[in-house]
Amino acid sequence: MKKLNESFAASQVAVGTTATLIVAAAAGRDHVSIQPIGVVTVYVGGPGVTSLTGYPVPVGYALDMETTADIYAVAASATAVAVLAEG
Known part of the structure; x- marks a missing residue:
């Protein structure tokens, strides 16, 4: 796992009621953290994800x-809004 100061990126993504790409594939990434903010649960999966x-x-909570x-x-x-951290 990388140290926090190595290639760390944070962002926010709006997530609606249809599947939304929130993190694009990246060969050099070690980990991703996903945490919804607000009042709506976020459901994570592949391109056809549903609730x-x-x-x-x-x-x-965070995943x-x-x-x-x-x-x-x-x-x-x-x-919903998902806060993302990846590195």
Whole structure:
């Protein structure tokens, strides 16, 4: 795992009720952290993710993953905001 000061990037992405690419694939990435802010749970998965098939990440929690793949997310209702950290 990289140290925090090595290739660290943070961002926010709006997530609606259709699958949204929130993190593009990156060969050099070691990890991704996804945390919804606001009041809406975010569901994480592949390009066809839905609120029924995705991994739920409730507000107040974060999902940490070691992956280099694309990551998509969807909100069950309204629009959610996901805070992302990757490195």
